[in-house]
Amino acid sequence: MAVAELTSRAAAAASFARNNANSLHASQIYVPSSSSLSSDHFRTRYRSTVLPKITCSVNQVQNSAPVQVEIPKDKADCYGVFCLTYDLKAEEETKSWKKMINIAVSGAAGMISNHLLFKLASGEVFGPDQPIALRLLGSERSIQALEGVAMELEDSLFPLLREVNIGIDPYEVFQDAEWALLIGAKPRGPGMERADLLDINGQIFAEQGKALNAVASPNVKVIVVGNPCNTNALICMKNAPKIPAKNFHALTRLDENRAKCQLALKAGVFYDKVSNVTIWGNHSTTQVPDFLNAKINGLPVKEVIKDHKWLEQEFTEKVQKRGGALIQKWGRSSAASTAVSIVDAIKSLVTPTPEGDWFSSGVSFVYTTGNPYGIAEDIVFSMPCRSNGDGDYELVKEIQFDDYLRSRIAKTEAELLAEKRCVAHLTGEGIAYCDLPEDTMLPGEM
């Protein structure tokens, strides 16, 4: 080994040691005996491919006494430059930053995540003083792609992104997660019924719920995106009894955003004039985009859009067919706008809701205060929520109902209750009985 190489290794080791001095992590770094030491000090390791831990004694060091160093054990799956440890409080530029938060993302090698992760890392979601750690869950099949994602995150030099861990075991990846964004789900194969899909994905979300229960932060906020997302969220919640049930969300924000856009288009106003739009119920074709309570320029939608036939007969379909229309145009599903809607969903929980407005999220009545709408409890149902920005939310009380809205809510409620019966074996509620009458997957989400 050339002296120059040794010196460099020593410098790196010394640097690690210095940086570790004030941190909770181990103060020793093992350096693998591989000859390509340089950037491979910090290498990705998976459960199945642990590197040999060979102690390397170092003869020449810079500004420091000889040290033995070790890659900290609790960072077993860290990637590249993100394996470094340091004390953010020790540096001028970063000492005013908040405490780092751990964000777990499943389906992390997929297209939605490919948009979302870079938004999270840029500071756009949690703000410019919030350092973040990304904990990325992939599958055996996608683990190489996940390394690619981590490489691109490295190359992006985001100052706030301080840790990236990748892995295929939710019990490792979800460790200490304060947010869990569950995007990964099996897509429906040819000839597969919705019941089959519920079962297959239900298994995944049951396992992930158990893992969150076991290793995540006790107050982790969970947003389920993988379909069928409402019932997946229910299964996840039922398998994580230690985590408050109200912390589980199913994403209906893309539906809300699309509904706002369609109302804006119809009214001939810019979309920022549309507010108070609720998506009720299931993220499926039974969902109810609510035009009774929605407002345009502060006025009830029905006063602005006089074409009530359009509202009753075309509006909902336009919202629901948007994904299918997009696939037809663009040839791909709506990864970018889905990622934006996940950002919106998180921001809605970490920033105060604007006065008088609300946002939609699929949540459960269990443990929330009261049941203002008379909808069945213990299902994950999209409803209007408000937040004061602390990550929590409450349901909005001042909602109008008419017979039309009630009847449509009843239909989506019945569907979610049927889906619940379908997955009873996964929620600990006995033997499943599946009688889903029709296919209600949204176009473009097959």
Next chain:
Amino acid sequence: MAVAELTSRAAAAASFARNNANSLHASQIYVPSSSSLSSDHFRTRYRSTVLPKITCSVNQVQNSAPVQVEIPKDKADCYGVFCLTYDLKAEEETKSWKKMINIAVSGAAGMISNHLLFKLASGEVFGPDQPIALRLLGSERSIQALEGVAMELEDSLFPLLREVNIGIDPYEVFQDAEWALLIGAKPRGPGMERADLLDINGQIFAEQGKALNAVASPNVKVIVVGNPCNTNALICMKNAPKIPAKNFHALTRLDENRAKCQLALKAGVFYDKVSNVTIWGNHSTTQVPDFLNAKINGLPVKEVIKDHKWLEQEFTEKVQKRGGALIQKWGRSSAASTAVSIVDAIKSLVTPTPEGDWFSSGVSFVYTTGNPYGIAEDIVFSMPCRSNGDGDYELVKEIQFDDYLRSRIAKTEAELLAEKRCVAHLTGEGIAYCDLPEDTMLPGEM
């Protein structure tokens, strides 16, 4: 036609008229005679598919006298909700905003753009008080996909994104552009030589240069991403004599970012400790990532990384092979991190460069003050730049050279001069003569 429909049309028309009252745009809106009036008021039109302009007299209006309305002529290719006109200065929330800027993007239906456009629209690049108009250039083949992109932008409800135009004619799309991000280029086909690629893409960039010259803002800033980007930028510049030559950039920022990451990995420091990294020359395998002037924690890299053999023999290769390694892992090219580097490149021009630091950009010496490095003029060469944040930049004077750096700069300089001879027919400098000795495309960018 149902009365309800007419009423809605009238409301929309009235809304247009109100919003137009204080704007520069035409105060009349034509409504097409199509029966699907609702959201199709505002429809996408291409040069070849202009809608019939039929004056529609309206019988019922809301809060207003009858009006005749017309889609403004200068918004011929606007999309959906972005066809609305309004006066941002008239509203409380937006009246403190800056004047809207027009950003043209070519290759807008591709994957890099799919990341970039959402970053531009979110306010991440130009700030939270800078409304933007996106003018998206596609091809005949991609125009449907471009509609899909516009739909996803609609569904994302970005408050700052106020206009989206799509089209296939650069003379229309580049109209009044203040930024032109030229991403689209033909990829190299099987058996195609670099000379062929230079010619094919050169034709595209010659045309786009002419179009910018004819219709863009006279001080438009142009960032060329499509490869071979340096010589494409040169061709574009030579075909746009009315635009200051210094406004043309070839993107080498991803190379700079990758170089910083590799130096960080080698030194065992986080990437925010690496500064003053220059990429010299061509965005090709002759490029020179400069470790002589680069710094880690404010110290010269060579003092921190004592493995000088690694710096001389492995570092450059690691930077250049990153794209290829990524394709191997991820199966796709580095769209996300390329988009991040375009954001970085723009931000470097619109925010002051941190004291003592600099950034790399492929620029031309012509019309800049002096030639501090003795490099051939009139080629687009990546060099160290500083900006005071006004969109302009100057070259950094305090640069060290040694024989090693000089000899490598000479090689990339020779390549760019050879590329220039290759495209003489496109720069108005006579007959092309092509003697490129070897293939210098970067791995992963084939």
